[in-house]
């Protein structure tokens with residue numbers, strides 16, 4: 001039996017977490033997967049193991065110094081990988097490499113036509129910079145996917161859409177001047193939330209000017225207000241006619257997340273994924289990859305990501 005969508009789940013992927021007292025802990029993948037099985041989604045997708053990314057793959061986006069530093073702190077598990085949000089743990093290099101490896105495997109399957117769409121729950125680590133970790137993000141799988149599309153598949157025009165509560169600064173600044181990286185990010189206003197960036201005035205620089213759409217939203221933004229702003233994102237992406245769509249569907253933009261102040265419901269995530277699938281199908285290639293991103297309330301992330309997977313499968317159209 002062949003499926004349109006692949007989904008990566010593995011013990012190695014589930015080990016990407018910073019301990020039981022940390023919001024980004026090792027329970028997140030299982031919380032999602034239990035709910036996916038309860039809804040029968042596991043029978044509608046191709047479920048795959050993960051592999052670690054190679055150092056050469058990581059180096060498509062990251063500076064060698066960062067890769068070596070993560071590898072070294074991974075052996076002792078001591079200290080922090082950034083200024084204090086992202087603690088090292090034993091095996092962090094392997095776990096973070098599996099996050100990137102899973103996205104690259106999903107990408108390869110989309111690009112060679114085995115599937116049309118892919119979902120990786122523990123991925124979308126959009127704060128990591130080329131030269132360092134940040135905000136619970138060790139390696140930026142989104143950045144590696146974008147670089148790989150260019151280097152390995154000759155795909156230039158890519159739409160990156162981010163509905164995580166936090167601004168996707170690691171992706172934005174790395175590709176700020178890139179005219180072919182169409183960037184659209186709806187996030188809680190940086191005046192109230194980490195990392196503080198993503199003002200509406202940040203529209204890209206140099207040749208990338210006008211190719212980035214940052215939409216800061218006030219705290220408590222609900223589905224109704226979100227959907228109004230979403231229209232702008234949809235028009236922006238549609239007009240660009242991207243050859244690939246990457247969705248970072250962080251679930252921390254849903255109400256009652258312990259780290260943010262947003263007011264969406266999981267239906268917003270399902271709607272966004274369905275609309276992007278629609279655009280990709282209209283463009284004729286159908287290529288959409290979704291990565292889980294943040295989300296620190298286990299019920300919220302399980303429900304939001306299941307809504308996204310259902311939309312990727314095509315269980316709903318809106």
Ligand SMILES: [Zn+2]
Nearest residue numbers: 164166252294
């Ligand atoms: Zn987030």
